[in-house]
Amino acid sequence: MRKKRWAIALLVFILSVSLGLPQNVLGMDNYTHDANISRDNTVVDSSFNGLVYNNNPYYMEIPQWNGYQQYSNTTPVVVGKQLWQYTYDDSGYGHLWELNLQKPGSDWVPGNAVSTSVSLIQNFDVGTSGANGEVNSAAGVSGPTISQGYLAIAVGNYLYWWPVGHPDQEQSSPIGGNPGNTIQLIAASPLITPPLTARGTDMMTGDIVTWQTPFAVVGSWSGGVISQPLSTPTNVMETPNYYKTTDDASNATNDIVTSSPAWNSHTTALGTQGAAVFGVDAAQSGMNRLILMDPASGSYQTVYEANNSPIFYGPIDSSPAVTPDGTMFVPDQGAGIYKLSANGDYLADDTTAMDQSNPCIANVAVDGKNVIWVGNGHTTLNVASIFMFGSGSSKTSTFSGLNSPVVVSNGSTDTVFMSSSSTNGLIVTDPISMNDPAVTFDAGNNNVWRDIWQTLGSVSPAYTSVAADVGTDSTDGSALHYLATWTDYGYDSQGCVEIWAPSDYGVTATADPSPVNSGEQVIITAMPNPAGLTQSMKAHITDGGKNTIDIDMAQWSKSPEKWLGVINAPNNYTGADAHYTVTVTAAEKNGKTATATAQFTVNPIPLPPPGNLNGHLKIDAWRRNNTLQPAGTAKLGDDLAVTLTVDTPPTPSGLLNAQITGAQITKAWIHTPQGKPNTRDSNERIPIIRSEKNIDLTLNGLTASTKYKENWAGYPPPIPDNQVMETDPIFAPFAVHVDYKYQVPVATKAGVTYIWETGSYDASGNASTSLDITGTEPYIVNQYHHDQGTPPWEP
């Protein structure tokens, strides 16, 4: 909603003030935490080696002011333990906030808001400006500069400053501007120079006096630049020095200064004190130029042509960057980069990433050996050697909305941090060799190279860059190495300072689904943090006992980085839920490891109900004449017809809505006496040798049957018929396979639902009966015969 209003206001503003303006620009300048006045956007930190960051920021919310949400296009400024953030709102006020930095608290969760000390330092009531009051003068992309004991900030049409820590001692000076240009909008941060010799008049004596004081130098959308001594002796009158774009160009009313001045201590173009260097967006005159200005005297030099030809192809909206020897690298609006000597002599340019029809307003970074910039309409990152500048550069692309690069150098490698206004978020490069950056940039096609970048996921407003490797703990002063930027819609859609903290290498893990049935797949998912560092990952799964599984995980996706491992849930015969713990161990490329645990539960495999299954054994003794012996009795020689009948098995206990769907005997036999005539030529007096034998039954569902002979016991006459002579127990052990179905809870995104599952179990039983032996069907009659052939006596 606000953006819409802002966009409309901006559009009206453009139309109203254009007056032949060739193109509208929003200048910007931001810088890293050290407020380096050479504007090289490079932080030198020899300890910066392989730091990795959380994938999500901590959000430090900037509260609403009088009900107005706060917005910003300004990079946070960090000096030591304090972070300053300039914001504005729709009430026409700008605000400066101060936050104390500290180590992440134990309750800080990346991706969430954190409670921190936020102090409102100053309010700036600047209202609106422009022909119809469309421009919110509190807007802009200016930010404070803290240096030399002073804080300076430009808002609306004023430069404000005060000694650091004493906003109550605020002073201000109007910046002024070109006659006819009433736009009170600042897009630059002041330069605070080293102490320079200032001149003024002692009001008591009338003498000209000199003293040493830092100067603040800043330009305005109005076309004016002020150079303000920040301290003035008592009773001394001095006046700031001014530059207006109309001073050195005709028809330059709407030539504006949005370029934050850099300090060039090596230039002698204006004397020996050095000079503030800033660019001009010659929106009206077309005379895009660089100004070297002596803050103390106000004298300036215009750098415009070389060999009677314009040096700059496009408007200079951003800050020049100055190397330690005074060489200047100047970006224009179309990402043409120009190399000038300390005195402003043209040396070379690089237009390999230049596209004047596709503005790319951003600062450049200079690491002492290389120039690093974004180009091609905020889509490419480029690097070129300072020494060989103009003779070639390297480029990587596939991004969009890239803001100014910020370099953290450890002396041998650079790590480049860039926020973006696109979904590329905050981008961090792998270390780039300072001596041969092309090796990194040309290491392969862009897609492969892209893979080693971290996309941390912030969406920043245009022009908002990153304060990288900043901050010290407010308690113990230890270095925090934070990354800080701003987002208009952070946690809870509030304007927030985003802080990324260095991350201990970590990993999170989940195991799904849970609960799960034995044998079904369990997917173990692990997400290392930060992404892009993990070389291998293993998972150890255990129930705390002897059941363990070890697997190697495989990378599944790169953004977000996920590693997967799949196992089959171990069989759980315990009769109760089995709880498994998954321990994922991720190994970083440098050997560092991190672990995470997850749990899953395996449903029990349903167990047979306790006790044996019930079965009934019936034996019919059939005589040879096809009649039946009385029930439970038999005689030798009878055919015994055995029938086993098993009761329908019960459902497993502990299951929801279990139903038997099928059951059949899988094995059954009778255990019975058996006998055979003792035909062995031995001295045994046993006519029938008995034994115990198993005879398999023929199976048919839950019944089983067979026939066999009563062959082990017979009692011939003269025993009384049907008298029970012996009773023999007969057993029928059996095994049954039972199929059933039941309902189980399944965890889904929508909650727990119930599905039918099938299961089976095997159980056994032992049916028995006894058989009374009452005689024998056949019996022997031995008849003596006298053989007629008996020979006669032999005397």
Added chain:
Amino acid sequence: MFKGQVKKDQNDKRKRRINGLVVIGITVVLILAASAGSIFVIRNSLDHAVGAALVAAVDKHSVPDADTGVPQLVSVPVMQQDFIKNLQGELKNWPQVSYTLQSFQAFSEKDKGSQPPTGFTTPIPGPSVYVTMSMKISHWKIPIHSMVICKSYETSTGTWVQ
């Protein structure tokens, strides 16, 4: 001297006296007639004793096959011992040296139709036991050839298996 045959009946004493008279008579006859034809009575008595002892022994050692009903002779060596034991009971008044078991053979269903042992005339009928003995009475040798045929009766059908 012929001392008579042992028989277990109520007229034992009387028979013994009769036997004594018979022996005396026989002796007289032997002495007087010296004829072999007059010893049949003695032989029949011996046959009876052997038969009783043998049937009793075979009864104890024959069982029907449960499947076929066919008699099976079991523990034949023990059967032989039982036979001797039984015979000794039958001939308890005879000195053991007066009789000698010459052969004791058992045959099964599979031997049916085979040649009988020496001294027997009809083919083997099936399950059966053949006994050859020699009795010695005075200076006389009396050969005994006895056999038991085993048959099986199926009660449910009222039929003989063999």
